[in-house]
Amino acid sequence: MLTRVKQVHHYGRQLATLDTASKNEALEAIALALEAAQDDILAANTTDCEQARRDQLPGPLYARLELSPSKLAAAIAGVRQVASLADPIGHIQLHRELDRDLTLKRVTCPLGVLGVIFEARPDAVMQISALAIKSGNGVILKGGHEASQSCRAIVSAIQQGLRKSVVPPDAVALLTRRTEIMELLTLDEWVDLIIPRGSNDFVRFIQANTSIPVLGHADGICHLYVDQFADVDQAVAIAVDAKTQYPAACNAIETLLVHQEIAPQFLPKLATAMTAKGVELRGDDLCRQIVSIAAANEDDWATEYCDLILAVKIVPSIGAALGHIDTYGSGHTEAIVTDDGAIAAEFLAKVDAAGVFHNCSTRFADGFRYGFGAEVGISTHKLPPRGPVGLEGLVTYKYLLQGQGHIVQDYTGSHPRPFTHHDY
Amino acid sequence: MLTRVKQVHHYGRQLATLDTASKNEALEAIALALEAAQDDILAANTTDCEQARRDQLPGPLYARLELSPSKLAAAIAGVRQVASLADPIGHIQLHRELDRDLTLKRVTCPLGVLGVIFEARPDAVMQISALAIKSGNGVILKGGHEASQSCRAIVSAIQQGLRKSVVPPDAVALLTRRTEIMELLTLDEWVDLIIPRGSNDFVRFIQANTSIPVLGHADGICHLYVDQFADVDQAVAIAVDAKTQYPAACNAIETLLVHQEIAPQFLPKLATAMTAKGVELRGDDLCRQIVSIAAANEDDWATEYCDLILAVKIVPSIGAALGHIDTYGSGHTEAIVTDDGAIAAEFLAKVDAAGVFHNCSTRFADGFRYGFGAEVGISTHKLPPRGPVGLEGLVTYKYLLQGQGHIVQDYTGSHPRPFTHHDY
Numbered sequence: 144m145l146t147r148v149k150q151v152h153h154y155g156r157q158l159a160t161l162d163t164a165s166k167n168e169a170l171e172a173i174a175l176a177l178e179a180a181q182d183d184i185l186a187a188n189t190t191d192c193e194q195a196r197r198d199q200l201p202g203p204l205y206a207r208l209e210l211s212p213s214k215l216a217a218a219i220a221g222v223r224q225v226a227s228l229a230d231p232i233g234h235i236q237l238h239r240e241l242d243r244d245l246t247l248k249r250v251t252c253p254l255g256v257l258g259v260i261f262e263a264r265p266d267a268v269m270q271i272s273a274l275a276i277k278s279g280n281g282v283i284l285k286g287g288h289e290a291s292q293s294c295r296a297i298v299s300a301i302q303q304g305l306r307k308s309v310v311p312p313d314a315v316a317l318l319t320r321r322t323e324i325m326e327l328l329t330l331d332e333w334v335d336l337i338i339p340r341g342s343n344d345f346v347r348f349i350q351a352n353t354s355i356p357v358l359g360h361a362d363g364i365c366h367l368y369v370d371q372f373a374d375v376d377q378a379v380a381i382a383v384d385a386k387t388q389y390p391a392a393c394n395a396i397e398t399l400l401v402h403q404e405i406a407p408q409f410l411p412k413l414a415t416a417m418t419a420k421g422v423e424l425r426g427d428d429l430c431r432q433i434v435s436i437a438a439a440n441e442d443d444w445a446t447e448y449c450d451l452i453l454a455v456k457i458v459p460s461i462g463a464a465l466g467h468i469d470t471y472g473s474g475h476t477e478a479i480v481t482d483d484g485a486i487a488a489e490f491l492a493k494v495d496a497a498g499v500f501h502n503c504s505t506r507f508a509d510g511f512r513y514g515f516g517a518e519v520g521i522s523t524h525k526l527p528p529r530g531p532v533g534l535e536g537l538v539t540y541k542y543l544l545q546g547q548g549h550i551v552q553d554y555t556g557s558h559p560r561p562f563t564h565h566d567y
Numbered sequence: 568m569l570t571r572v573k574q575v576h577h578y579g580r581q582l583a584t585l586d587t588a589s590k591n592e593a594l595e596a597i598a599l600a601l602e603a604a605q606d607d608i609l610a611a612n613t614t615d616c617e618q619a620r621r622d623q624l625p626g627p628l629y630a631r632l633e634l635s636p637s638k639l640a641a642a643i644a645g646v647r648q649v650a651s652l653a654d655p656i657g658h659i660q661l662h663r664e665l666d667r668d669l670t671l672k673r674v675t676c677p678l679g680v681l682g683v684i685f686e687a688r689p690d691a692v693m694q695i696s697a698l699a700i701k702s703g704n705g706v707i708l709k710g711g712h713e714a715s716q717s718c719r720a721i722v723s724a725i726q727q728g729l730r731k732s733v734v735p736p737d738a739v740a741l742l743t744r745r746t747e748i749m750e751l752l753t754l755d756e757w758v759d760l761i762i763p764r765g766s767n768d769f770v771r772f773i774q775a776n777t778s779i780p781v782l783g784h785a786d787g788i789c790h791l792y793v794d795q796f797a798d799v800d801q802a803v804a805i806a807v808d809a810k811t812q813y814p815a816a817c818n819a820i821e822t823l824l825v826h827q828e829i830a831p832q833f834l835p836k837l838a839t840a841m842t843a844k845g846v847e848l849r850g851d852d853l854c855r856q857i858v859s860i861a862a863a864n865e866d867d868w869a870t871e872y873c874d875l876i877l878a879v880k881i882v883p884s885i886g887a888a889l890g891h892i893d894t895y896g897s898g899h900t901e902a903i904v905t906d907d908g909a910i911a912a913e914f915l916a917k918v919d920a921a922g923v924f925h926n927c928s929t930r931f932a933d934g935f936r937y938g939f940g941a942e943v944g945i946s947t948h949k950l951p952p953r954g955p956v957g958l959e960g961l962v963t964y965k966y967l968l969q970g971q972g973h974i975v976q977d978y979t980g981s982h983p984r985p986f987t988h989h990d991y
Contacts (some may be wrong), residue, residue, distance in 0.1 A: 156917070156919070159917075159919075160916045160917060185900035218931075239937070239938060240932070245927060245931075247938075255919065350778075356948075356949075381974060382975075384975055384976050387975070388976050405641065415932075463866065470632045481979070494583045495580070495583075496965060497964070497966060498965065499968075500698035500967075500968040501967075501968070501971070502969065503970030503974070504973065504975050505991070506970075509668075513663065524780075525679060525760075525780075525963050526759070526760070526780050527637070527963055527964060530966045539949050539951055540951060541922065541953065542922045542923070542934075542955075543924075543925075544923075544925070544927055544931055545925045546925065546926045547926055547927075548798070548801040548805065549926070549928065549930045550805060550808035550927050550930075551808055551936070552808050554936070564937065
């Protein structure tokens with residue numbers, strides 16, 4: 144396998160220095176090749192789906208595996224959409240004269256090789272390959288066993304398309320054997336970023352088993368804090384959206400924190416609205432004195448339900464809400480509803496999470512909604528990139544310094560030449 | 568120990584939201600307290616130095632341990648210098664309307680807790696504490712055993728100073744027991760960034776034993792490529808500077824690559840200049856047909872000498888130079904000397920390193936020379952921050968979204984409300 148990874152590294156380096164037009168032409172060639180191979184891809188997917196039914200693959204996984212003609216068409220449209228995004232490479236982030244004729248630039252450049260590991264979802268192969276090419280990176284794809292025929296047909300079409308472009312087809316490689324995941328995770332000298340696409344447990348496993356940087360997040364335990372000075376109807380609407388609009392999403396809320404002063408007006412309205420949406424509420428003792436709901440225990444505060452269940456807790460102050468979020472939050476997205484500007488400002492300043500929201504749903508935490516044009520993943524790491532990550536998460540930068548024979552000796556000693564440090 | 572780390576996390580959070588003036592006042596209070604404690608600090612350092620002599624500490628380590636009154640004064644001046652730097656917190660990196668009254672901002676904020684582990688160098692305690700406070704981070708310092716008395720006296724003075732400011736003194740903590748390093752490296756839930764300051768082996772050990780992000784680099788194998796179209800005198804001057812101006816620095820060159828066409832004119836001049844500076848040259852067979860120097864073997868291409876030794880290799884083309892750098896380079900800083908603009912452009916584009924230089928010395932790769940005002944470290948990681956890292960390496964960002972009851976439901980379905988995505 145190392146040979147193939149080195150090959151991706153090698154051909155990825157050729158891709159790294161291509162201009163925007165060449166990369167976009169390659170994306171169009173891929174889109175055309177995928178359209179031409181449509182029947183083969185759908186037939187391969189049918190084979191995978193038949194096997195998956197025999198293996199009794201769980202429903203949600205099966206749904207992600209299945210490629211309808213319209214889902215395939217949407218994925219091909221997605222490839223063309225990536226071509227329309229701005230090229231993230233070659234941006235000059237800093238341009239500074241250090242001294243006369245000694246000029247420093249900081250310029251964005253590709254990372255090198257991306258390792259993408261995913262469960263089911265053959266459509267992700269098309270999306271991530273397009274994003275890798277646009278950002279000038281080689282890419283090693285490791286699909287789940289359940290999608291092996293689909294992935295093979297798709298990657299074969301992608302490489303077919305690349306043969307009609309200047310992008311080397313071997314800058315994209317597919318690994319097919321399950322044992323290759325563990326080997327891939329050890330290749331920190333050759334692989335620059337791992338992108339896992341799958342369940343929380345899957346991401347946690349990847350994170351625990353590699354020293355390569357991982358773009359992603361395991362948990363998404365998001366809170367909504369309904370402050371004493373919240374508009375009750377607004378708070379109910381935001382809570383319903385944040386819980387029910389897509390309960391399996393990582394940016395859905397799991398726990399609602401309610402200020403004790405507003406709880407008697409808020410909780411009955413909340414319970415009515417949530418019950419109508421089929422949401423089970425689990426509350427602490429104080430909640431249950433106001434509304435008749437199930438009891439929450441300590442585990443509820445630390446659980447990402449991914450389902451129509453919401454834990455509810457009454458707090459005496461914003462300080463208590465901040466303390467609860469600091470203890471149980473996963474650093475993903477946290478929100479407050481309040482009409483008091485000072486309290487909102489305190490919440491925005493003090494909560495340490497990738498996203499901190501005021502008077503809106505946590506479900507807005509998303510690369511497309513933020514206007515990034517694409518989303519590679521959402522990171523809950525402290526270091527950047529943090530939060531929803533677009534194409535810029537697939538690039539790094541290097542410093543280019545150009546002189547005319549400049550040496551450091553002249554800038555040291557008893558009469559050092561001064562630097563000018565003048566930004567252009 | 569966990570208790571103390573949690574304490575730093577807790578008090579660091581208070582520091583995180585302080586304004587610039589408060590942090591600068593705290594830095595001035597630290598400078599005054601260090602001045603007041605000058606005699607105690609120097610006495611403690613004398614005790615450490617006496618013990619170090621008894622323990623026969625190696626010369627370079629002893630030199631870094633010893634604090635003269637002037638070295639201490641320079642370190643205190645450094646604390647005041649950090650106060651004069653721009654505050655890295657609260658910068659708005661992105662300001663976008665997602666829709667009417669739904670506004671997204673990306674704002675820089677502190678990482679949280681820094682773990683700094685260093686050998687000898689008590690002056691680093693003052694510098695890194697100042698940088699941590701300026702960037703709003705709590706800091707846990709673990710000094711080497713050999714500097715234990717000095718570190719204690721310095722941290723005691725720093726905390727004394729902080730008591731006269733609004734910064735909580737317990738946002739800075741000193742660990743003194745050797746066993747605490749290993750425990751610190753496991754606390755990925757509480758420590759956000761590890762900064763090692765020491766030898767390559769020391770950094771490599773830290774990197775191999777933690778899942779916390781590490782800011783630093785182990786190896787610095789930098790190359791200078793003297794192209795066929797180089798100005799020979801300029802190439803000699805740059806090579807001498809890059810090798811001899813400070814041979815122990817990570818940005819000094821270890822290997823010189825010479826195009827075969829220029830080697831007959833260049834190598835004799837190089838040999839004369841390097842010999843005058845006491846540099847031992849080790850060449851491949853082709854070199855040794857031109858100048859009488861020692862033989863290089865395979866190990867030389869992969870060695871960071873940190874000394875007055877330079878490996879020299881003749882290459883037939885820029886492609887061969889790029890291949891050698893790709894194989895042996897550590898991604899730190901690589902340079903070319905050439906008067907051919909196209910060849911320079913190819914080198915700058917194709918070399919994958921934190922710094923790629925043209926017609927100047929690799930020794931310029933440094934945060935102060937780049938005009939960052941401070942240098943926290945030099946990173947050879949692919950992901951940002953890469954290269955010399957100033958205060959900006961100690962911060963991250965969060966997304967703040969403010970609405971007026973906005974929910975995602977309205978932006979989905981058959982008649983979705985469109986986003987405006989308008990940047991301010």
